[in-house]
Amino acid sequence: MNTVSVNENPFGRKLVLACLLPILLVNIVAFMVPVLNLAAMSFRAASSTGSLEEGITVSTWLGLFGDGYYWSMVGRTVWFGILITIITLLLSYPLALFVSRREGSLKAFLVVVCISPLLISAVVRTYGWMVILGDQGVLPSLIRASGFTPPRLINNETGVIIGMVEILMPYMILSLLSGFGKLDATLEQAAGTLGARPFTVFRRVVLPLSLPGILLGCLLCFVLAVSSFITPKMLAGGRVSLLATEIYDQAIVTLNWPLAACLSVLILVVFGAALVLYGRLSKIVE
Amino acid sequence: MIRGSMMLQGLIRTFQLLAIAAILAFLLAPVLLVFPISFSADAYVSWPPSGWSTKWYVALLENDEMLEAFRNSFLLALYVTVLTLLIATPAAVALARSTFVGRDTLISIFTAPLLLPSIVLGLAILIIFVGQGLVGTWPGMILGHLVITLPYALRVLLTGLGTLPMFVEDAAGTLGAHPLTVFRRITLPLMTPALVATGALSFIVSFDEVVISLFIAGTQLKLLPVSLYHYVESRTDPLVAAVSAIMVLGTLLIVLIMERAMGLRRTVAK
Amino acid sequence: MYLKVDSLEKRYGAFDPSVSNLSFSLAQGELLGLLGPSGCGKTTTLRMISGMVAATSGRILVGGHDVTGLPTYRRNMGVMFQSYALFPHMTVAENVAFGLEMRKHSKHEIAKRVESALAMVRLNGVGDRKPRQLSGGQQQRVALARALVFEPDILLLDEPLSNLDAKLRDDMRNEIREIQQRLRMTTIFVTHDQTEAMAICDRIVVMNKGRLEQIGTPHEIYETPATPMVADFVGRINRLKGTWRSDGAIDINGSMTIRASRPGARGAPVLVMVRPHRIGLVASGSAIPSAEHENVLAGTIRQVTYIGDTLQYSVEAAGARILVEKATTSAGDPFQSGAEVLLHWSEQDTLTFAADGER
DSSP states (O other): OTTOOEESOTTOHHHHHHHHHHHHHHHIIIIIHHHHHHHHHTTSOBOTTSOBOSSOOSHHHHHHHHOHHHHHHHHHHHHHHHHHHHHHHHHHHHHHHHHHTOOHHHHHHHHHHHHGGGGSOHHHHHHHHHHHHSTTSHHHHHHHHTTOOOOOOSSSHHHHHHHHHHHHHHHHHHHHHHHHTTOOHHHHHHHHHTTOOHHHHIIIIIHHHHHHHHHHHHHHHHHHHHHOOHHHHHHHTTSSOOHHHHHHIIIIISOOHHHHHHHHHHHHHHHHHHHHHHHHHHHHHO | OHHHHHHHHHHHHHHHHHHHHHHHHHHHHHHHHHHHHHTBOSSSOOSSOSSBOSHHHHHHHHOHHHHHHHHHHHHHHHHHHHHHHHHHHHHHHHHHHOEETTHHHHHHHHHGGGTSOHHHHHHHHHHHHHHHTOTTSHHHHHHHHHHHHHHHHHHHHHHHHHTSOTTHHHHHHHTTOOHHHHIIIIIHHHTHHHHHHHHHHHHHHHHHOOHHHHHHSTTTSOOHHHHHHHHHHHOOOTHHHHHHHHHHHHHHHHHHHHHHHTOHHHHHOO | OOEEEEEEEEOOTTSOOSEEEEEEEEOTTOEEEEEOOTTSSHHHHHHHHHTSSOOSEEEEEETTEEOTTSOGGGSOEEEEOTTOOOOTTSOHHHHHHHHHHHTTOOHHHHHHHHHHHHHHTTOTTOTTSOGGGSOHHHHHHHHHHHHHTTOOSEEEEESTTTTSOHHHHHHHHHHHHHHHHHHTOEEEEEESOHHHHHHHOSEEEEEETTEEEEEEOHHHHHHSOSSHHHHHHTSOOEEEEEEEOTTSEEEETTTEEEEOSSOOOTTOEEEEEEOGGGOEEEETTOOOTTGGGEEEEEEEEEEEEEOSSEEEEEEEETTEEEEEEEEOOTTOOSOOTTOEEEEEEEGGGOEEEETTSOO
């Protein structure tokens, strides 16, 4: 980085560079080069045997755009992302509000309980859902025991949505909690003393003040939902194809790297669109 | 009239509490239910289990592939954690304690891998690693995990350095300590909580990482999350529940370490 | 002169300099105050002298040697920080020993000197405690002991008293002065509190907006302030705007005439300043003692404020409000609001400044 000009630091320019060199190397070798290479890969084409053809071409991109299968997959992925985000928000909001209103060690405990699933392997948590939703699983058994016929909850879209919502809830709660940080309980009391009924207080005071946290949580959840791959793969049993699962299949099973690269760029485009929307909405909220 | 509205309020309150409890149960259900299932005596997952036994834990101890995967994942997480601390600590100190043009840009670049979907990152690394013969090798795995753990570590350490008491490093300088002595005697001891939190986070992130590992571990190098994923693809017996239960308990330990060191919320969020 | 600061300047980027063209010097054993409002550059100056901040230009000389390019750890200056900056992970004794350790003294020597340093600040017996187990005043003494124990060439104190409560502040102030005089330690004392600076400093540098306004003894600063800013900063003062007349008196609003000891150029605008407690107050019609050197003004008391040791009168005279302060007595309040009075003060107490700020 020739932009690094050190002035007035106690370590001296060489020491600073020496400290930053290892992380810079890892970043270049295992992040920047691979990502740029991936972008370049989308302008190559794979032969039917999986080997790369010579030369730069847009034929992979053209094939992608010409195939309605991929269009509907992008549409389904975005739709799933939105649906999962909304359900996650609806479930997380009351819980986060409840937690933010506790005090002291109870609050600390609840925060840890709500966030620590984040650190448990997604494979383990998704397996937990297979245990619950599977045909012989906990939920269908309970439904059968009460005399009803359980609907199919796994290896279809329902299972994916249930599992994804639960996986993403800690992220949403975390964002909402940081948003609630600005929400002072005295504000609500003030609104109350001014004669506002509880629901009015919520609508006019609590909700507007927590909007930034809601937006951040939604962005995070949408982005993670769109790019998730383990949970959809495990709970859908290959029956629901989304962008992320398709990337894996193309890369590992079909070995069509150019196509996988194109789909990766496509995911990043969806990301970018979500970010732009987030930026716009944030401005309105401010 | 007033009594009626008070009863209504009480009802609403009860209903609210029940709803909160239900949501909390939903959030924790998959993590908690692996415990009873892991003690199932059945040959496949079913509820309620027809009997209780520890046979799946015994089966786990006899499953060489799982044991090898566990050992590999543990070792990998250990290597990655040590390297993460060695690489991220000097970088964080240099970034936090010096001012130069482009410093914020550098921080953005170093934390950028967190913004990329891991499926994209995994594919990108796979394509490069295949060319270099790094797929399925220890150096390749370590490098692939460092890409993810370093940004986390940098963020936690920068937060930790930002909360150091003011001017103690300057004070040590005025007392005659060379900058390297200041780092060794003052900065390093004071950032110990941040280092512990960073280590715990790096370990769990590496140990749990599945997407990037799926891409670059190949078939030779067995890692626990990858093996579990493949196992579940073909079978649904309670063996995985036993592994899961152990992993949940292990994660709980890590969570406690983080909470004691720096606070879980401050470690996980920025 | 032992410490010499020569045309020191500090710039951050393209902004106005934080400190510019600053020069002053200290004799060995002198206590110099750096006084000014917050943001005036006094702390930046102290950090440049200690080497924590690099000077953009200018020189710093200690005992004739240029130290401007030396890093902090080679300057041998003791610094006491506003927040004390004690090392929280070390005991009190380890904190004090740190500077000696860096200078590679023997264990025995270190132990001996730490003990006597703690005794000097009357903290015997707390060596094994951690800083957070001490009160604010005690932490401050540890910081002082730590800054002095390695016998620095110069002691730099950055707002050392601002984190203490009022009562403790006076005690600590006097204690610092006593130790400084006993050790004949060349010391710079940064503060925004003029009382503090007046009370213990040999000389004071008043700074404003990065520049030196005046340097002098506390008496000079208070009695003959070089600029209105200095006059204003070191104590409450009345301000009146007027014009010099040809007879050497000053005309205010055409309704008031004031004489000063040193007349200015005819027709020039002038700023007149008088300290409230230098103004005498008598009932209307009374005789004024030694009236030929006094400015006398008739007025009406509009407001009386009792603040324990003083009474503040707001007097309306010749279309202006003039603040007068009088020591209280047990006899009670001699004037009520609405009383007709005569104000009088001597020509010597009439400070005049050209309206652009120069005396």
